[in-house]
Amino acid sequence: MEYFLHILVITGIYMILTLSLNLVLGYTGLANLGHAAFSCVGAYASSLLALNYGVPPWIGLLVGACTAAVLGVVVAAPSLRMKGDYLALATFGLGVIVYSVAKNWVGLTRGPMGLPGIPGFSLFGLQLSAVWSYLLLVTLFVALTFFVIRRVVTSPFGRILRGIREDETAALAMGKNVNRYKIIVFVVGAFFAGIAGSLYAHYITFIDPSSFTLMESITILLMVVFGGMGSLAGSFVGASVLVILPELLRFLGMPSSVAAPLRQMIYGLLLVILMLARPQGILGKYRWQ
Amino acid sequence: MSEAQTILSVSALSKSFDGVKPVEGVSFRLQNSRITALIGPNGAGKTTMFNLLTGFLRADDGDIHLGGHRINRLSPYRIARLGIGRTFQNIRLFPQMSALENVLLGLKYERGESFWAALWQSKAMKTEERENTDKAVELLKMVGLTAKRDELAGNLSYGQRKLLEIARALALQPKLLLLDEPIAGLFPGMIPEMKRILRELRDSGRTILFIEHDMRTLMDLAEWIIVLNYGKKIAEGTPKQIQQNEAVITAYLGRRRQGVA
Amino acid sequence: MFSQLLVNGVTVGSIYGLTALGFAIIYRTARFFHFAHGAVYAVGAYVAYSVVLHWGWSPLVAFFLAGITAACVGVGIEVLVYDPLRRQKAPTLVFLIASFGVFVVVQNLLQLIYGAQILTIRTGPVKEGRHVLGAVITDMQVLILAASSVIGIGAWLLVQQTRLGKATRAVADDRLGASAVGINPERIIMLAFGIGSALAGVAGMLVAYETNIEPTMGMNAILKGMIASIIGGIGSIPGAMIGGLFLGIGENIGIWKISAGWKDAIAFAILIVFLLVRPSGIMGVKVRGEWL
Numbered sequence: 001m002e003y004f005l006h007i008l009v010i011t012g013i014y015m016i017l018t019l020s021l022n023l024v025l026g027y028t029g030l031a032n033l034g035h036a037a038f039s040c041v042g043a044y045a046s047s048l049l050a051l052n053y054g055v056p057p058w059i060g061l062l063v064g065a066c067t068a069a070v071l072g073v074v075v076a077a078p079s080l081r082m083k084g085d086y087l088a089l090a091t092f093g094l095g096v097i098v099y100s101v102a103k104n105w106v107g108l109t110r111g112p113m114g115l116p117g118i119p120g121f122s123l124f125g126l127q128l129s130a131v132w133s134y135l136l137l138v139t140l141f142v143a144l145t146f147f148v149i150r151r152v153v154t155s156p157f158g159r160i161l162r163g164i165r166e167d168e169t170a171a172l173a174m175g176k177n178v179n180r181y182k183i184i185v186f187v188v189g190a191f192f193a194g195i196a197g198s199l200y201a202h203y204i205t206f207i208d209p210s211s212f213t214l215m216e217s218i219t220i221l222l223m224v225v226f227g228g229m230g231s232l233a234g235s236f237v238g239a240s241v242l243v244i245l246p247e248l249l250r251f252l253g254m255p256s257s258v259a260a261p262l263r264q265m266i267y268g269l270l271l272v273i274l275m276l277a278r279p280q281g282i283l284g285k286y287r288w289q
Numbered sequence: 290m291s292e293a294q295t296i297l298s299v300s301a302l303s304k305s306f307d308g309v310k311p312v313e314g315v316s317f318r319l320q321n322s323r324i325t326a327l328i329g330p331n332g333a334g335k336t337t338m339f340n341l342l343t344g345f346l347r348a349d350d351g352d353i354h355l356g357g358h359r360i361n362r363l364s365p366y367r368i369a370r371l372g373i374g375r376t377f378q379n380i381r382l383f384p385q386m387s388a389l390e391n392v393l394l395g396l397k398y399e400r401g402e403s404f405w406a407a408l409w410q411s412k413a414m415k416t417e418e419r420e421n422t423d424k425a426v427e428l429l430k431m432v433g434l435t436a437k438r439d440e441l442a443g444n445l446s447y448g449q450r451k452l453l454e455i456a457r458a459l460a461l462q463p464k465l466l467l468l469d470e471p472i473a474g475l476f477p478g479m480i481p482e483m484k485r486i487l488r489e490l491r492d493s494g495r496t497i498l499f500i501e502h503d504m505r506t507l508m509d510l511a512e513w514i515i516v517l518n519y520g521k522k523i524a525e526g527t528p529k530q531i532q533q534n535e536a537v538i539t540a541y542l543g544r545r546r547q548g549v550a
Numbered sequence: 551m552f553s554q555l556l557v558n559g560v561t562v563g564s565i566y567g568l569t570a571l572g573f574a575i576i577y578r579t580a581r582f583f584h585f586a587h588g589a590v591y592a593v594g595a596y597v598a599y600s601v602v603l604h605w606g607w608s609p610l611v612a613f614f615l616a617g618i619t620a621a622c623v624g625v626g627i628e629v630l631v632y633d634p635l636r637r638q639k640a641p642t643l644v645f646l647i648a649s650f651g652v653f654v655v656v657q658n659l660l661q662l663i664y665g666a667q668i669l670t671i672r673t674g675p676v677k678e679g680r681h682v683l684g685a686v687i688t689d690m691q692v693l694i695l696a697a698s699s700v701i702g703i704g705a706w707l708l709v710q711q712t713r714l715g716k717a718t719r720a721v722a723d724d725r726l727g728a729s730a731v732g733i734n735p736e737r738i739i740m741l742a743f744g745i746g747s748a749l750a751g752v753a754g755m756l757v758a759y760e761t762n763i764e765p766t767m768g769m770n771a772i773l774k775g776m777i778a779s780i781i782g783g784i785g786s787i788p789g790a791m792i793g794g795l796f797l798g799i800g801e802n803i804g805i806w807k808i809s810a811g812w813k814d815a816i817a818f819a820i821l822i823v824f825l826l827v828r829p830s831g832i833m834g835v836k837v838r839g840e841w842l
Contacts, residue, residue: 085583085646151407156414156421158407162383172345174457221647257665261658268651268654272648275635
């Protein structure tokens, strides 16, 4: 039972990541292949503040999210100059750079040894330790993320984002300051990814660079694409399916040396089949141009 | 032409890239409330000129003045906001958005364009959305696309898409409209309608500069013609004057003799 | 010290260059980032391993079989995945994502077959290198340099001088026009994948001899290959080799100043600088359309 709740918590965290990437990639059409870098920054910022300075996780979460948002501005910069494959590669590269910092700046992050003993959230002086309490917490944040992003995309602002996705040149010719919008979505996307990272850190109480690799970014990308670009409901579906599926594999009782590559193979196959058969994803309405 | 009547003035404009000079030392003035045509054989630099005027390309030399302001170094969105609307040669609509949404995107949103306002969704923003929707519906009516307002732009016919692009450009409330081939490819029965719409726009005080290849239509529609060839301006005048202009005839016929066009 | 840097840089750079070369040949014909190229490279390495250690054949056989198998895999990917996508007129980002999916599938397949541990082909003790101009260079490194140069120049000649090569450029520039003059675009694209993938397979085989084999080696290879290609000028053949060398030397200088763990970060930092400052690369390739 507890394991099941744990899976739900993880699913919730991925939902936040998927929703935030969907805003950038699905609604605005910006190819970001390094989204995990934002949650990495959020997680490490929050954890280091708690471990080194005793900062309460609630504040750490906010600081972590804001730090991630600042990184969002940095990642937005290439998107102002390039598109498509090149942007994908550049954002990918920035993700690798952040990962390298986490892995190599041992003085700050303890490198591959990671940060153990991260304090959990506490409410009114009581440390939260039960899984269901974290489930509640994560659900709250999922709801918040969904609420914010939904309001944004169903507004005139959101319409402009979609315009940028469909034809940036035309959007410019219509008097829209496209650069400004790109920066804003990256910042907002990064902010929520940072929240997800913090939640993860304080829940698992241990983080190391291996939680924020390129494969992580690709997994989140897959969740967005699978669920459907530009569909918030799709993000819920994508995150759920892609967290639960590998867990089901575990029940088949395979040794981990087989299960791990098998699971990744399934991810890969899913990507290929999706692109061939239904690139707009399960619930997506946006067909790539 | 007096200064007060000039809405756009271009002087000694030049642009070169990749070893080609698509525009070289071109100067002209556009008179207010007049329909002017920009013509020339293929590759003469017409669309490049449009891109220079709207900020999508930056000129190497020369100046562009819109109503007194120098607009050379402005980015495309600024120029759009200053009142230059344009359409594109290969029609750049937002294909997976409805016709109404396409036009809405051209309208100015004081509140809706801000992230925080989108989050807050104040009553003022909602009112603005309602008003803008009304304006968009009006614009669709003007080009006769009321019935298609909820249709995806990508599903419209070629002629309808051309009309939609114009409606969208009009949403900017432009003083100057740059239309890149508004007639080309239209079903012949639609041409009189398009001419009527353009004349109506002119009558309501707007200035139109358009690129076209269909000689018959443009001679009828244009009140003034500017001719480019190999990036240079070779003639300027009324349709009658242009039809009799030696240089223009040579430019077009010369091309034909060489087997091009 | 510097000359040792140069030797290491040029050696690893020529491997990057070879991988980038294959990538460039594919890119100039198919016009998208064939990410799965890295997996093909890994296939070459593992095939070489099997040939030498499982079946006991000579390195020369390994060389050829690595190249041929890689070519088959590459063409297979084109036929099964990319061609259908091309028929659907999918945009390049879809190709990129699908390519990534293929990469993940192949890489994990290799892991299922061979296991996750690090393998080596080397059968004897490591031979001492020769001393040249203050640096130490091993026989293997010399071989790599020689092989890469020969293959690189050969590929350049192939593309520049032969009709086949010109056909690949024609297909890249104007597919419709090319078919109008009797060139079959699909055949040419398959050919490009064959040649490009063979190059990757051979590069993988060379690396297997020089260092080690592990399932994730393809990731590093394709990333460096793509970076080298872009730095050199995307789609340019000499650009791929030059970009590879530039990257190899740049990386080694970088880790001389900073620790080795930052190698990847340095590579990407170089890439981003180029993308922002000189996207046309060292050879100054015209980058079409995708830029504002």
